[in-house]
Each structure stands twice: as C-alpha cells, then as structure tokens.
Amino acid sequence: MWNYSEKVKDHFFHPRNAKVVEQANAIGDVGSISCGDALRLMLRVDPATEIIEEAGFQTFGCGSAIASSSALTELIIGRTLTEASQLTNKQIADYLDGLPPEKMHCSVMGQEALRAAIAQFRGEAPEADHEEGALICKCFGVDEGHIRRAVLQNNLTTLEDVINYTKAGGGCTSCHEKIEQTLGEILSQQPVVAKAAEKPRDENWLAVEEVIAGLRPHIQADGGDMRLLDVTEKQVTVSLSGSCSGCMMTDMTLAWLQQKLIERLGRFMHVVSDTATTSTSAV
Amino acid sequence: MKPVYLDNNATTRIDPMVLEAMMPFLSEHYGNPSSIHDFGRPAGIALERAREQVASLLGARHDSEIIFTSCATEATSTAILSAAEAYPERREIITTVVEHPATLQVCERLERQGYVIHRVPVNGEGALDLGIYRAALSDKVALATVMWANNETGVINPVREMAELAHQAGVLFHCDGVQAVGKIPVSLADTEIDMLSCSGHKFHGPKGVGALYVRRGTRFRPLLRGGHQERGRRAGTENIAGIVGMGAAAELADIHLPLMAAQIAVLRDRLQHSITSAIPYTLVMGGTQPRTPNTVNIAFEYIEGEAILLLLNHCRIAASSGSACTSGSLEPSHVMRAMGIPYTAAHGTIRFSLSRYTREKEIEYVIEQLPPMIARLRALSPYWQGDHPMMAADAGGFVPPYG
Numbered sequence: 001m002w003n004y005s006e007k008v009k010d011h012f013f014h015p016r017n018a019k020v021v022e023q024a025n026a027i028g029d030v031g032s033i034s035c036g037d038a039l040r041l042m043l044r045v046d047p048a049t050e051i052i053e054e055a056g057f058q059t060f061g062c063g064s065a066i067a068s069s070s071a072l073t074e075l076i077i078g079r080t081l082t083e084a085s086q087l088t089n090k091q092i093a094d095y096l097d098g099l100p101p102e103k104m105h106c107s108v109m110g111q112e113a114l115r116a117a118i119a120q121f122r123g124e125a126p127e128a129d130h131e132e133g134a135l136i137c138k139c140f141g142v143d144e145g146h147i148r149r150a151v152l153q154n155n156l157t158t159l160e161d162v163i164n165y166t167k168a169g170g171g172c173t174s175c176h177e178k179i180e181q182t183l184g185e186i187l188s189q190q191p192v193v194a195k196a197a198e199k200p201r202d203e204n205w206l207a208v209e210e211v212i213a214g215l216r217p218h219i220q221a222d223g224g225d226m227r228l229l230d231v232t233e234k235q236v237t238v239s240l241s242g243s244c245s246g247c248m249m250t251d252m253t254l255a256w257l258q259q260k261l262i263e264r265l266g267r268f269m270h271v272v273s274d275t276a277t278t279s280t281s282a283v
Numbered sequence: 284m285k286p287v288y289l290d291n292n293a294t295t296r297i298d299p300m301v302l303e304a305m306m307p308f309l310s311e312h313y314g315n316p317s318s319i320h321d322f323g324r325p326a327g328i329a330l331e332r333a334r335e336q337v338a339s340l341l342g343a344r345h346d347s348e349i350i351f352t353s354c355a356t357e358a359t360s361t362a363i364l365s366a367a368e369a370y371p372e373r374r375e376i377i378t379t380v381v382e383h384p385a386t387l388q389v390c391e392r393l394e395r396q397g398y399v400i401h402r403v404p405v406n407g408e409g410a411l412d413l414g415i416y417r418a419a420l421s422d423k424v425a426l427a428t429v430m431w432a433n434n435e436t437g438v439i440n441p442v443r444e445m446a447e448l449a450h451q452a453g454v455l456f457h458c459d460g461v462q463a464v465g466k467i468p469v470s471l472a473d474t475e476i477d478m479l480s481c482s483g484h485k486f487h488g489p490k491g492v493g494a495l496y497v498r499r500g501t502r503f504r505p506l507l508r509g510g511h512q513e514r515g516r517r518a519g520t521e522n523i524a525g526i527v528g529m530g531a532a533a534e535l536a537d538i539h540l541p542l543m544a545a546q547i548a549v550l551r552d553r554l555q556h557s558i559t560s561a562i563p564y565t566l567v568m569g570g571t572q573p574r575t576p577n578t579v580n581i582a583f584e585y586i587e588g589e590a591i592l593l594l595l596n597h598c599r600i601a602a603s604s605g606s607a608c609t610s611g612s613l614e615p616s617h618v619m620r621a622m623g624i625p626y627t628a629a630h631g632t633i634r635f636s637l638s639r640y641t642r643e644k645e646i647e648y649v650i651e652q653l654p655p656m657i658a659r660l661r662a663l664s665p666y667w668q669g670d671h672p673m674m675a676a677d678a679g680g681f682v683p684p685y686g
Contacts (some may be wrong), residue, residue, distance in 0.1 A: 002589075012593060018663050035628040036587060036606070036615070040665040058665035062606070066663060139614075171614050200545035224465060 004063060005097035011067035016074050018066075021056040026081075028117030029168040030109055035140045035167060037106065040068050043076075050081045057113075064096075064103040070098040071095045072110035081118050087111060089165070090151050092130045104165045108150055136178050139171025144182055151186045157239055157274055159183065180241075195208055205231045211260045212238070219244060219253065226257070236261065244248070286599040287645040291485075292434050292462060292578060293603055297528070298487040304531035307488065308524040316521055317512060326523045337494050340533035341460075342470030350495045350513045351526050352460025355461045356385040358480035358495035359428075361456040361506040361517070363389045365478075366426035367398070369502040370455070375399040377454070379411055379440075380621040381431055386459055387617075390428075403429075404557025409569035409624050410437035416445060420435035420452035427456050431463035431479075435605050435618045435634055436569035439467065447474040453631040455501065461485055465536035466543055466575045477501045483525065487638070488532030492525035533557035539639050547637050548576035550646050554635060555579045557650040562657050564672065566628055568619070582606070582628035585661040585667050591633055594656040600649055605632040610621065627672070 004012075009268050024042035027072040031038035038061065044054040055073040059066045073093050089107035093099045099107060135143050150156060150165040162179050163169045201209075208231050219226050224244030230237040236257070244253060250273065258271045288296065308329060314322030331346070338346045352358045363376070363386065370473045380402045394400045401419035404412050411429075420427070425447045432439045446456040457478040463469055463485030464479075471479060479496040483489055495517075497503055503516060510518035548571050558581055559565050568580040584592060590604025595602055605616030614620065615629040624632070635649070661667040 013597065014661065029665070033585075033630070036626075036630045039666055058583065058663060060664045060666055061587050063593045065587075066590060180413075213518070 001063070002100050002103065004067075004100070007095075007097045008064055008067045008099065008282060011070040012063040012098060015057075015066055015070040017070065017077075018058070019056040020058065025052075026117040026121035028113040028115065028120065030113045030116055031061070032141065033060065036052045037065050037109055037167070039065070039109050039113045041069070041072065041110075041117050043117050043121070052076050052079055052081065052084060057278060061106065061109075062103070064106040065109065067096055068092050068099070068106040069113075070245045072114060076114065079120065084114060085118055087114060089150070090154060101161075101164045104154070105167045108146075110167050111149075112146065137166075137168035137171070137175045139175075140167040142166050142168035145233050147179065147182055148186055151183060152190075156183070157187065158241060204233075204265075207265060208236055208261065211264050212257065212274070215257060215260060216276050224253075226253070229274055234268075235272060237272050238272060239274045284599065284648055286601065287648055288601045289635040289637060289641065289645075289649065290601045290603050291638040292437075292634065294490065295486075295638050296640055297489055298532060298535055299437040300535060301488055301528045301531045305524045305528040306604075308527050314522075314584055316523060317510075324520075329527045329530075330521055330523060333526045333533075336530035336533045337481075338496075340464065340469070340537045341481070342468075343496055344408045344472040344474050345499055347514065348471075348499055349451040350497060350516050351521060352493045352495055352517055353491060353522065353527075354527050355459070355480045355482035355485075355493040357460055357506070358482075358493045359383075359385045359457075360389050361495055362478040362480060362497075363393070363426060363428055364506055365502075365504040366455050366457065369395060370425040370540040373423055375401065375419075375421070375424045377401040377403065377416065377419045377424055377427040377429075377449075379403040379405065379429055381405055381409065381433055381435075381618045382428070383434060383459060383461070386428055386430070399423075401530055405621050408571050409433060409436045409618070409622050411440055413441070413445070417448060420449060420454055422453055424452070424454045427454050428459065430461070432466070432575045433470070433569070433579075433618060434462045435461070435616060435632075436572075436580045436622075437574035437636075438456075438569040439463070439573045439575060442476065443474045446477070450475045456548045460652045462575060462578075465533075465540070467575055468540060470497055471498070483529030483532055486532050489525050489528040490679055492522055492529045494529065514543075517535075543576045547639060547641065550641055550643060551577055551579050551635075551637055554637075554646050554649060555581070555642075558653060561650070561654050563670070567623075568622065568624065568632060577641075578634065579636075580632055580634045582624065582635065583631040583657050584628045585662075585672050586657065586663050588631050588633055590660050591631065591656060594659070595633075595652070598652045598656075600652065603633065603634050603636075606630050627666070 021042035023044050025208055026043040026045050040058045042056045043052050055077050057069040057073055059069040075087060075095060089111040092107040092110050093104060110118050136147060146161060147166055147168055154165055156162055156165060159176060159180055162183060169176050209228055212226055212228050215244040216226055225241045227239045229239050240250060254271045254273060261269045312325040314326045316323055316327040334346045334349045337349050376388055376390055376393060376398055384413050390400045403416045429440055429442055429445055441450050442458050449456040455477050458476045460469060460479045460481045464481040477498045481494050483492040505516050507518045512518055512521055540563060555567060559567060564584040566582045568582060572573055588604030605619050619629040619632060
C-alpha cells in the first residue's frame, strides 16, 4: 500500500464537494477509462465577477486521484477564474501534505481539469492545447503542451519524472524516445541549465568530472548514462538517464562512483542523484 | 472483529507448528550442516528430513530430486537458465503471456541475448491456446515453462498434458508450481514434468525459502556455483531454519489438502456468489475455468481497484488488486491485459485468496461490508449514474478528450 499522508487519506475517506453541480457553467473533463484516471470538474461561476461560487467533482481513479480532486475544489472555491488559473499541481500536492512521486500525475490531472473548465467557460476550444504540440503518448493521450507544463512547473529532469507526473510513457513505452527528445528540448531552453553550466569549474569539479568520464563508457554500455550536475565541498549531484533511470541498481551505481571518488580525491564525497533528491523531498 | 486476511496468494500466515519446528534451528542447533562435527549433525539431519517432507508433498520419486533455494524466483531462474545452458544449440523458449514476472523477465533477458521466445496467449477466460503451444514445440526449443496455476485468477493450466506434448517433441518442461503446491494434489512422479518451482511461504511456511524439483536424469546446470551444497546443484550455506519450516509446512499442507476442496472452496464459492449476486456489473475473472480452490478474482466495473482496497483496508480487510495504481505501473496487470479484459473492468479487479485459516464469519463480514463500498465509489465515478453505468450517448455524458 502507498504511504499516503493523513491529509490524503482524510480527503479520500471524506471527499469534499464530491457532487454534481446542477447549474455548472464551466466543466472540465480529463482522463479516460483506459488511463485508469478520469475527472469531471464542475464549476458554477458568477459571470459578472468570474468568482467560482461552487465546485464539484466526479472522479474515477485511485485514492490519490479522489483526494487530489477534493483538494482542488477546496483550493478554488471563492477565487476568481484568473486567480484559480494560477493554481499549480504542486499546490494541490502540497495542500495534501505531498503525494508519492508515482502519484503526482493525480495532482496534474486536477490542474488540467481546471484548465479545461476555464477554457470551456471562456469559449475556448478544448483542443487548443494540441496546437502547442503533437500528441506524444497515445496510450494515455498526453500531448507536448501537457508535458511542457508539467516539466516547467515541477522542474522535472528525467523520463521517470515525466511518467510520474503525466503518465505519458507509462503504457506501451514506445513513446519514451519522443518524451526524452521533448524533455531535452524543454530543458535546453531553460536558463537554469545554463546557470548550472556557468558554475565555476574549480579543481574539485574537474577531478569529479574526470572520474565520471572514466565510468560513463561502462554505464553507456548498459544503455544508461550519467551527467554531472553539481559539486559542493562534500556532495556530488548527478543525473541518471536511459536504463539507469528507475533502475533497481541505482544505489550500486552511485556507490560505485562514490568509491571511485574516494580513490581519486582521498576523501569522502556523498553522491546523490537528482531523482533521489526529488523523491525524498516529495515524500 | 479481528482483521480479515484474504491475500493468501501473496503470502500466508506461518503455522504455529511450523514456527515451533524452526525455533531450535534459530537457537541451539546453529551448526552448519556441511560440518563434520557434532554441531553440524542436527542441522544435516533436519535438512534431509525437510527434503523428504517436500518430496512427499510434491509426489517426487526420490528425495534427492529436491533442491532447496532462497525462493521460487531463484528456483525458476535456475530452471530456465539451466535449460538454456544445458542445451546451447537450442535457442528457443516457450512460455505463456500470463506467467509471473519471475519467468517473464528471465525470458526477456534471454530474448535480448538472441533467443526466440514463444509466448502462448490466453482467451478471455484465461485458458491457454494449446494449438499455439503445440505449434511452437520443436527441436529448437530448450525449454517450455508454464505455470500450474495463475496467481491472479487461480486458473489451472493443463500442465500434465503440456509436459507430455513437450516430451513428444523432445523438449524439457518446467512448471512454476508456486500457486498450485499445497492447494491441489501435485504428484510429480505420475507426470512428465522435468522441473517444478515452489515456495514455502505460500503454504504457511516461512519466507525466504523455496525449492526446485529436478527429475532424476534431467540435464542440469547450477545457477549459484561455489560450494558443494545440495549435491553441487545450488551453492551456498543452507537456510536451515527456513528449510525446516518449509519441510514442516509441506507435511501439514499434505495433511490439509483435502480440506482445500471440502471447506475452503465452499467458502470461496459463497464469497463469489454473494458478491456477484449482490453487486451489479461484476465479473469473475476466469470464472468458467478450473481454478485453485482458494482464489476468486472479481472485477468491479467503472471503479478503480486501489480505491476499493483502501476502503477494504479501512474495514480491516486485506485483499489485493491487479489495478495499475497498486503496483507502481500505470497499466492494469499483464494478466488482465492478456485476457483482453475491457478497461471498464480491468482497473477494478480485486483478488480474494483464502487459506485454511479463513473462517465463515470472516467471509460473511466481507459480504456485508463490500456492497456499500462499491456503491460509494460508483457514486463518485463520472462513468456512473444512479444505479447503472453512464452511456456516452447519454445527454451530458462524460466525454473527455481522447476518452
């Protein structure tokens, strides 16, 4: 069983606003029965003030999907559509005291339903998103715009992150290459990445870089890869990708680098992967 | 009401008599069975006694046909990789689409090494297509590996017949017997099965111990090398307490076997019939097939399995689900997908698996608790309206993009 927070359990066992809003004038439908998650968000919006006076939901899905839907309604009632449109999936997850990383897509589903409802209220075509990019994951109907928003709002860096937050790639896996390509393009446009690259590369950094360069051919031979992200006095942060991403042997790979660093630098450096950091903080 | 445990296909409660048998080997009898001195002697004797007990439950002709392993996963890996190594000129393996990952993932690894893997499909009731199985048998096949009973549905495969067909084609036959041993009679000496994997904790023994039956005369290559234990067929110091526990559990399972059909199957059937008659839009997975007497897998349409499990757990009822959300995967179980179960049902499957400790009042409690839970989740579902599924054609029906 997943390790859900007390608040997730509370919203699952006692969902708020789980109802059909009879006079809804903004409805957002997302997900599908084949995906295993679907949400209908119903809003009654005052046309004059654009304040959300009433919100209700119907959800087909797991415990965290129902809890996320309930949290979403609590967070938007009383807000204007413009204020509500600023809501991120992270705020939904934070409101619930966090969700397991594998369940973050439930909070994203809430955010997407809200976008769809607002678009419907404003008379925008629901398909408008797809003009932003192609359909990436056919199994779960996830397009490039959906992935882009999830990546940027949640600082996602790996394929595994994208699967956890959007479900894209969680089915037949044939779109993994496309997701990695899309992710690469999104990240390459990010100033954060450029900032990391600009970090002064002192002697310490160069020594770590040399050790990683020595290990990479072996890792690549197994279909994975390792990228250096940061070096502080006592810690090295790397990013694992390809078959290393989500691999059960991740800890061994990191321990291997740690051992090689001890041999090269003559002192202990704690090695972490960016995904491990994300998971720990998310739980 | 004490918690109701209906997840016995995952693991079972350890029998107190098993625990009692194990305890001396966790305390005073700590010797190594390979030692020649007196400390090792009780352990060595207990090891051989356990071998007899497991051989007896499996109906093996010789005790020496039993190799103890750390679990059934190790036993299955050993069987498949042994066959591949023993017959290097044969580069094909036959298995089924509904096997346990312990089999499927080893086959996938061999596939990456150039092996051709034939995966026999199943129909909507979980029955294997024997025509495809027959057609795949040839002198290029190193091994056919087929589970006796499916862990999710309990559907029993005709492994005796399949082993005979394999031998007619000169092919070695391995059977994953994990969900069958201790639940249905297994008399290997009367079959042509060459190898069989089983696990102690599935029949009230401890976790961390399994066994591989290897028929005398079968060409065999060990997976673990480095010691002479288990006649050189599985290196590594034996988990004596675990093995003693598995032996004791095997003896007890043998004694209780008739109970499975006489009492447990009756309770299972009561649970199945009560649920399906009280709750509409429910389907029994593999319901028309011969099944292990303790298992029933029911799909509750239009709701999701994890949500059902959370509500059951809240009422102190333990079961399990083939739903994607319980597994970390994003798709329903490979068994449900292989059976072609529609998505309206595949996400909402719940497996109830009973044991000899299951009592009638527990089953009555589940029958009483479940209907309001299902009604509650359906009331939340956008695919449900009143007391029936909402059709897409209904006015205002739920029609999400890509739905």
